[in-house]
Amino acid sequence: MSTVSGTGNTSSVTDNLSITKKTETKKNTNELGQAAFLELMITQMNNQNPLSPQDNSEFVAQLAQFSSVEGLERLNTSFNSFMSNNALQASSLVGRSVTVKSDTSMLVTGGIVAGSVDLALPASDMKISIYDEMGALIQTVPVGKVPSGETVFRWDGQNMEVNGQLLDWEAGDDAAAAGKYRFAVTAMQDGKTEALDTSLSANVNSVTIGENGALILNLAGVGAVDAKNVKQFN
Template identity: 55%
Template sequence: MTDISATGGTLNGLSIREKTQPASADNQLGQSAFLELMITQLENQDPLSPQDNGDFIAQLAQFSSVEGIDRLNNSFDSFSAHFLSNQALQASSLVGRSVTVASETAILEAHGIVSGSFALPASTTQMRVDVYSEAGELLQTMPLGFQTAGEKLMRWDGLNLEINGEIVDWTAAIAEADLPAALPPGKYRFEVNAAIDGENTRLDTALSANVNSVTLAADGGISLNLAGLGTVSLDDVKQFN
């Protein structure tokens, strides 16, 4: 397993080289013995009843198949080395970037934006986004008003909420003296709830996270180590930001 935690194409000690596997001693012995057996068979065959040509050709074909399999194995080893090397290079370029994964938790950086998305299965007039502290305290409740069905893109800077490019004026009903301040950088949990067919429905969310490092497993699998979220598989990434 190899951890990659630097950008710029440097793989921090990761060394992946194309290796041409030499034929093993067992394979060489097997091929040599095969040929020796054929020659011995030809030398000692009954001259009055020589080996049938068809049988001899079949033996040659068998030998060719063994040689072909060896060459195929060597080619596959070379292909695997190239593929693994390419994966490592791609993985290193993800460090420091932001990705979107299925999550209710996100890190708000200083002067940063938390972006994400959720799918609304049906139009609704009652919908809200709740923001909780890491300790579970409800900090903000942002009503969204009428929303049509479909995929919704969300952006939040600690105070202002944007849905599909439009600012949600969720503080309009709050008295000026009670207007909230922007939340400081930190780890927050988001819940999106909507009234669907008369029932409150909690929607699945996908939120952005920064890639701190990348882990390349021996089997070629790639895991991303995300700030505040831990480890996720590269296959679970919904979007590269």
């Protein structure tokens, strides 16, 4: 029996598809690109046995597999680009101040710590107590009556400003030294003294990218905080 050759005088599949091979100088690589994959597949089609051609479903399966791998590579490239952009944006936050839910913050020389509390009800009397890093009480600031809603305060280590008004009280002659401080705010509401959650300003010392691209801010006097938990960028 004569042997049937996969080549002959008839036009090859390559000719029918009008694909022109180009000779290029390429670096040695173990990766199979799209052009190389198509070239191998067409060569396989050209040299298959006409009496026992490869099932079309096999070609479709090969194309689907390649498309899946190529899609994953593109997704990986896009993700890497996203991470790079996130890292670039995150670097611009270093040195800035943000406000987060916390009862501690770092006072720097010549700086201020800004804070806020939210009151569901008006308070007949509010006090802000400030403790140093060793837990010693250094100031108890009498605020007095405050309405419901957000109350904002600013402390420079000596003087306290609440809702834009500088409090007139005996603050002492010496300002507190730079360092980490804890703030405890209490308010008298409906005859009961309630401890309130505080939000404080803090400086962004550094930024890291955590799992799934989450931005983690390392805040002075606070610690690591997810960027999504930032209340305000100051």
